[in-house]
Amino acid sequence: MDERQMKGMEIAQKLKIRRNEKGWIVPSQSGHGAYLVHNEGTETKCDCPDCESRGVKCKHQWAVEYFIKQEIDAHGNRATTKGMRITYTQDWSAYNKAQTSEISLFDKLLGDLVKIISEQSQRMGRPRLGLQEGIYCAIEKVYSQLSSRRACSLYNKVKERGDIGKSPRYNVINILLNREDITPILHELLSVSAMPLRSVETTFATDSSGFSTSQFGQYAVEKYGGETRKHRWVKAHILVGTKTNVIASARITKEQGGDCIQFAPMVMEAHGNGFDIKEITADMGYSSRANYNLAENIGATAYIPFRSNATGKSRGSYVWKKMYHFFQFNREEFMEHYHKRSNAESAFKMVKMKFGDKLKNKNFTAQKNELLCKLIAHNICGFDT
Numbered sequence: 001m002d003e004r005q006m007k008g009m010e011i012a013q014k015l016k017i018r019r020n021e022k023g024w025i026v027p028s029q030s031g032h033g034a035y036l037v038h039n040e041g042t043e044t045k046c047d048c049p050d051c052e053s054r055g056v057k058c059k060h061q062w063a064v065e066y067f068i069k070q071e072i073d074a075h076g077n078r079a080t081t082k083g084m085r086i087t088y089t090q091d092w093s094a095y096n097k098a099q100t101s102e103i104s105l106f107d108k109l110l111g112d113l114v115k116i117i118s119e120q121s122q123r124m125g126r127p128r129l130g131l132q133e134g135i136y137c138a139i140e141k142v143y144s145q146l147s148s149r150r151a152c153s154l155y156n157k158v159k160e161r162g163d164i165g166k167s168p169r170y171n172v173i174n175i176l177l178n179r180e181d182i183t184p185i186l187h188e189l190l191s192v193s194a195m196p197l198r199s200v201e202t203t204f205a206t207d208s209s210g211f212s213t214s215q216f217g218q219y220a221v222e223k224y225g226g227e228t229r230k231h232r233w234v235k236a237h238i239l240v241g242t243k244t245n246v247i248a249s250a251r252i253t254k255e256q257g258g259d260c261i262q263f264a265p266m267v268m269e270a271h272g273n274g275f276d277i278k279e280i281t282a283d284m285g286y287s288s289r290a291n292y293n294l295a296e297n298i299g300a301t302a303y304i305p306f307r308s309n310a311t312g313k314s315r316g317s318y319v320w321k322k323m324y325h326f327f328q329f330n331r332e333e334f335m336e337h338y339h340k341r342s343n344a345e346s347a348f349k350m351v352k353m354k355f356g357d358k359l360k361n362k363n364f365t366a367q368k369n370e371l372l373c374k375l376i377a378h379n380i381c382g383f384d385t
Contacts, residue, residue, distance in 0.1 A: 002308060003284065003308075004050075004056070004057065004058060004059045004062060005059075005062045006305065006335070006338075007029065007059040007062070008058075008059040008060065008061070008062025008063040008065070008066060009062065009063070009066050009335065009339070010029075010339070010342065011026065011027070011029055011059060011060070011062075011063035012062075012063045012064075012066035012067045013066075013339065013342075014342065015027045015029070015063075017063060017064065017067045022036060022038055023036050023037050023038030023039065023044075024036070024037045024038075024064045024067070026046075026060040026063050026064065029059070035047055035048045035060045037060050037061055037063075037064045044061050044064060044065075045061075046058050046060045046061050048060055102381065105383075106143065106377075106380055106381065107140075107158070107161075107163060109380050109383055110136060110139055110140065110380055111136065111163055113189055113192065113193055113376075113380070114132045114133075114135055114136045114139075114189070115132065116188070116189070116192060117131050117132045117135060117185060117189075118131075119131055119132060129166055129168050129172055129176075130165075131185075133164040133165065133166065133168075134168065134172070134173065134176045135176070135182070135185065135186070135189070136158075136163065136164060137151075137155055137158070137164065137168055137173050138173050138176055138177055138369075138373055139373045139376055139377055140154060140155075140158065141154065141173055141373075142355060142370060142373040142374055142377060143355065143373075143377045145355060145356050147360070148170045148171065148173065148174055148360075149170045151170065151173070152167070152169070152170050155167040155168055174361070174366070177361060177365075177366040177369045177370055177373075178361075178363065178365055178366045178369075179365070179369075180365050182369050183365070183368060183369055183372070186369055186372040186373065186376065187250075187372065189376050190247065190249070190250060190372060190375055190376050190379065191248070191249065191269065191273050193246075193376055193379035193380060194241075194246045194247060194248045194249075194270075194273075194379055195273060195274065196383070197241060197244055197246050198273070198274045198275050198276070200241070200243055200244060201241030201242070201243055201244060201246065201248070201275060202275075202276055202277065202278040202279065203241070203242045203243070203278060203279040203280075203281075203340060204239050204240060204241055204242065204248065204267075204270065204275075204277055204279070204280050204281075205239075205240050205242055205280070205281045205282065205340055205341040205342075205343045205344040206237070206238065206239045206240070206262075206263060206266060206267075206280065206281075206282045206286065206341075206344060207237075207238065207240075207282070207283065207341065207344035207345060207348070208235055208236060208237040208238070208257075208259050208262070208285075209235070209236055209345075209348040209352075210233040210234065210235050210236075210255060211233055211234050211235075211236060211352075211357055211358065211359050211367075211371055211374075212231045212232075212233045212357060212358045212359070213231060213232050213233055213234060213358070213359050213361075213362075213367055214231070214358070214359075214360070214362065232255060233255050234252060234253075234254065234255065234359060234364070234367045234368065234371060235252070235253045235254065235255055235257045236250060236251075236252055236348075236371055236375070237250060237251040237252075237253065237257070237259065237262040237266065238250045238266075238344060238347060238348070238375065239266040239267060239269075239270055240343055240344045240347045241343075242281075242340045242343040244382055245343055245346055245347040245350060245382065246379055246382055247347060247375050247378060247379055248266075248269075248270040248273070248275055249265075249266040249267070249269040249270045249273075250266065250372065250375050251265060251266060252367075252368040252371050252372065254364065258285075259283075259285040259286055260285060260286050260287075260288055260291065263282065263286045263288075263291045263294070264290070264291065264294050267280065267294060267295070267298070267300075268294070268298075271298050277295075277298060277299070277300040278299070278300055278301070279300060279301050279302075279303065279337065279340075280295050280300050280301070280302045280303070280304075281302075281303045281304070281337060281338050281339075281340045281341040282302070282303075282304045282341060283304070283305065283341060284304070284305050284306070284307055286304050287304045287305065287306055287307055287310065289315060289316075289317040289320045291304065292304070292317060292319045292320045292323060293317050293319060293320075295319075296319040301337075302319075302323070303323075303334060303337040303338045303340075304323075304338075305327065305334075305338060306324055306327050310324065311324070312324040312325055312328075347378070350378060351374055351375065351378045354377075354378070354381065355374045355377055355378070356374075359371060
């Protein structure tokens with residue numbers, strides 16, 4: 001099964017394919033537009049660039065094949081049945097209660113979480129905003145998606161409730177997020193916010209996604225060369241529990257940060273925090289003997305698809321050889337485990353829809369801290385519901 005076939009399976013499972021008089025309308029995986037897959041003799045054709053320019057079987061054709069199931073009865077008759085999307089009923093009572101009480105529960109849970117932060121003693125100068133209160137306000141600001149100045153009214157309300165002793169000025173939180181020593185504290189808060197689910201989560205998925213910034217790359221080339229300006233972005237790598245979408249560990253890198261090397265530190269951090277990891281799924285970007293060995297060493301099974309040029313040679317990794325042959329000869333069972341990886345994509349979608357897919361701060365340190373605040377807020381909101 002190549003990459004197109006795997007993407008086709010994901011499209012058939014996650015997106016809505018429609019039939020019309022010309023063929024099948026398959027939504028684009030990027031969310032922009034759709035493509036027409038139609039019958040042409042005994043084969044199908046697609047109007048996407050991949051199929052037309054390269055002449056290969058594209059992911060949209062594979063999606064239609066997975067969507068349309070052909071069954072042959074005992075008499076040899078062939079029947080075609082349409083794959084049905086699974087739907088679930090909504091518990092509106094619980095949903096309404098969670099939505100109407102979310103903000104008050106978020107404030108309470110966040111207040112309890114920041115209490116683990118050790119306060120720094122101040123011997124000289126005017127009284128400064130405490131570290132607990134500063135990080136509390138920073139996460140509240142990110143949660144609200146307000147600008148620095150508009151968030152001042154939020155801080156005043158928090159002070160009136162008695163959650164903080166002093167309402168900070170608008171630029172104080174920006175200065176706080178620009179501090180490099182805040183980053184390890186936010187990483188600790190993220191880990192602690194996930195720990196209550198240690199008894200629930202044993203299967204994890206890892207993936208990465210970009211968050212846009214307000215900065216532009218290659219300014220001189222764009223200004224004098226006429227190229228379209230492109231926003232710079234920051235990349236988040238996360239390890240997600242597949243039952244609750246809780247983020248057990250994360251790493252923030254610049255836009256060119258590789259995926260594969262982030263696998264080990266995230267997995268070992270979650271393992272060190274007490275998560276009993278039994279299964280890990282990831283895409284081909286994480287495929288390496290070292291990652292397979294790491295999963296084996298902590299008692300977990302990794303389901304990471306192999307690249308087309310991969311071989312079954314162990315080169316000192318027995319688990320690589322074993323999983324390579326399992327991937328080749330038990331593809332359907334392998335893919336059943338692998339598709340749990342979509343939970344990482346779901347977690348990113350939850351974060352971006354609720355807290356925005358853009359970062360307000362200007363430099364990388366502040367952007368990294370702001371993004372960690374988004375991930376912490378995501379975990380807290382998971383307990384609200």
